[in-house]
Amino acid sequence: MTRGFRIAFKAAIILIAIIAAVLIASMILWLIGAKVGATFYTICIAPLTNMLHISEVMIRAIPLCIIAIGISVAYRSGIINIGAEGQMAMGILAFTGVALAFPDVPRPLLLPLALLASVIGGGVWGYIPGILRAKLNVSELLSTVMLNYIAAQFYSLCLRTIYLDPAEKVYGTGTPQSMRLTENVWLGRITGRLHYGVLIALVLAVLIYILMWKTTTGFRMRASGSGARAARYAGISVGFYAALSMAISGAFAGLAGGIELAGVHRRAIEGITNNYGFSGVVVALFGGLHPFGIIPASFFFGLMIYGATLAPSKVGVPANIVQVMQGIIIIVIVTAQMVLSNTYFQDRVWRKYQSLRKKEA
């Protein structure tokens, strides 16, 4: 098989996938009577046309990226963490707690302290299902989902009670939110709303790459994930690494929450988690469970999430429809990835191609 053929094969599959995704999505848009071309432009191209839009895409990509990297660590260690949503919420609560408790501590100390609190908050929330699985063999699917519910309600409770903005009590509007956090926990901004969290995300990606592929700890975690039985027979404490990977995974989700608060919202309100915890699972898989695949994947998802917010005002397409289109695009792309990794299929096409050429000759 020639190199040229391999590249052509991949390009052809990708092209077919894109055409298929566009066709199906267009059909839906056409059915609801929307302008097909304008909608595509608004969702896919417009967000990339100026720096303001790009920075908005990136601030959505930051939490996705950090969460997905954490999820990939757990996934590679044999645990599927679908509790990032709850872990992120706990990270936000911990961050807010520190910020509210010590408003006067100077920024060089308070910001790292608050971020550390969010790491611990998410980490503990991730460690619980990890240790339950390691010691008692409780399915992490069950425990993480249940802990999501608990975290969501606890979050809601805190915003309405101990964290509630005193001003809300005075005015009596009753919006469940904390007061604006002290400037000492704010993350600086680069341009527009884009904050330095983007650098943190990139550094974390490199660190996780080193952890998973260059250290003995990462070797053991991957061994536990790819072949738990063989790992145990080789003296690796599979349970320990399961719990550790979940703690790391949770810590990343918690940190994503802390950064989101410090960089974007700067006060705890409802809806900050914005389903990032669940989208993170898709981003992690989409990025091939590798930090350097997750970076572009999270940008792509950030683009789609932001595109969905633009569509209603610009072309009158409801955000729900945009989400439907996104679902289709994701399914098509994942399918294309599967086809691309199927060497048997590639080989069959190669032989067909050769026999065609023979006939021509």
Added chain:
Amino acid sequence: MDNKIRSLRMEHITKRFPGVLASDDISISVGEGEVLALVGENGAGKTTLMNILMGLYQSDEGRILINDKEVRFRGPEDAFKAGLGMVHQTYMLVHNMTVLENIALGYKSAWKHTSIDMGEVRDRINEISSRYGLLVNPDAYIWQLSVGEQQRVELVKTLCLGARFLILDEPTSALTPQETDELIVLLKNMKNELPIIFISHKLQEVKALSNKVTILRHGKVVFSGNTDDYSSQEIAAKMTGHEIVLPRNKAENKSGETALEIDSITVMSDMKTKALDGFSLSIKAGEIVGLAGVSGNGQRELAEAINGLRHTASGRIVLHGKEIQNLSPHDVIASGMGYIPEERNTEGIVPSFSIMENLVLKDISTEKFSDKGIVKKKEEEANAERLVEGFDIRCPGIMTAAGSLSGGNIQKVILARELDRKPKFLVAVYPTRGLDMGAVEFIHQRLLEIRESGIGILLISEELEEIMNLSDRIAVIYKGTVQKVLRQDEATKERLGILMAGVKE
């Protein structure tokens, strides 16, 4: 009804996989009352050929003829309809269903609109059972049956579904010696009713059962002929391309101090019954002790207890003066224990890891392969290159996923890892199960070599020949206790067989 299959021929079959020519212009034929043995080393293309016959793969070239008429199978369904039935190496049975229910699953003619006529299925099973002498209890659950019984169920199932031609893929690889003998007798009776192709690399069986033999090597037919005209040695030589003589333990026993002392240990099975009940055995340095026994008599639990993978309820296990019972697997390994586990694909290697990574699975944290937690890539690579060369591991490269290798090469990866660690003691469980003669020869040689270097070995096996060839002493295990320990010169196949069956001398 006269729809017997009188002849089946495959002509000039060629099949390519990415980078491999799996079948290269292969022709075989089987006629009425015949048994064709399809012989070859692992990876020679036997299974691929049968998968083509069953319609699981499409051949790139060539044709299949039944009763001299050309047939085309687009899938296994077509092959079933034509009367071909295959019993796979791994049985396709639902464990929490009864024999009757398992057979009813595929028995479409008993399916009424919303129910299945179980009476009809039962009648059919009884008919087949009595016709071929295949005794099964239709109401037994699959999980209650031994491997040999499960295989009989597979046979009954295949025949019930209308097979008029049988294909058996390594039918004896998981059977005990007694079950193997029973199966051969059974198949001999059946061949008068229907032609059989059976895949094997055990030459005694080929000799005992088949009329014709076809030998494959690297996807090509290298030999075809009547079984009776050739000796086992001649067939073995044709199979591997060179003469094979399995090495024997002839060196005199210069064993030294006690290496491993197992002192009346009691270990529970997964079913919470006593798998080992006051089991005692001692093995000296530089000695191979073979543990013979029908599988399921506590061998697995013994190996796991020694290696810290299973709790020892009472008793002591002493390795060179150090008590190791109930230590963690990590600590047992650190004490100098080497282990070739029973399931090489799931217990011996991490399949998706590269050969290189599997070779350092136990030692990644040693100073040699890491520094303050960072892996030394160069050392890892050099180690892999050296071991691949030294143990003749045939692979495209050290980064190849270990799980994609053939059984023999996987076992060599495990052997290389375990022996290169310079263990003080080695537990080898079924080290050559399912391997071809070439690989068996290699592994036996290596085991004898490390015995010479003064390491004690506990060899757990069902192959009496293997045990008798290699062991200085032979212990027979029966229902979790040692039945008797014999010296090499006292042991005969017959005597071991009687002891394995539980008869006290």
